[in-house]
Amino acid sequence: EAQVTQNPRYLITVTGKKLTVTCSQNMNHEYMSWYRQDPGLGLRQIYYSMNVEVTDKGDVPEGYKVSRKEKRNFPLILESPSPNQTSLYFCASSPQTDHRIGHEQYFGPGTRLTVT
């Protein structure tokens, strides 16, 4: 089954304790992205990746890191989480090989993170 998976789905952690949220897709998509969703603000893009070893900042990258060593995986790293990073996080992927074509994104199930 074609899908985007995220782990963990729920996480409660404490300020300053490094964590990684994994994202994996089995559709051979080039484009992958991370979003956070906060009430009243909609989805905000954190980082995106056009392909392996190519990553770029979205609108809210502060406090996050990503890597794209393999095509299928795009982990989100919080080196020192803070309470303002409490949010619902979504990973997404897209077969965007041609910038002139608007490919749709496929979203993972979401990770609800609470930082105390």
Place this chain on the structure above:
Amino acid sequence: ILNVEQSPQSLHVQEGDSTNFTCSFPSSNFYALHWYRWETAKSPEALFVMTLNGDEKKKGRISATLNTKEGYSYLYIKGSQPEDSATYLCAYRPRDNYGQNFVFGPGTRLSVLP
């Protein structure tokens, strides 16, 4: 950060009513516009990707139009059903970054009452 607006913020309609909502975006820097449907406790699902001025897309009872010159897109739902209840998101891709990034609007929350 670019501003993408959606209106109304929320909407309650009766089953069988037709409805529409708006997504507004900067017209001067347009690359593509996406519409997504997001049901509670699920992930957003793609409805349409629109790239050309005058585009009209349709999927069942849902359709969308695009006006890139004035910077808006309309989403229409004909004969709303309770299963249409969801938040509808639009996402704008600016041209000055070759459409690589997405800027989402805050969404329109639709409730269809049986």
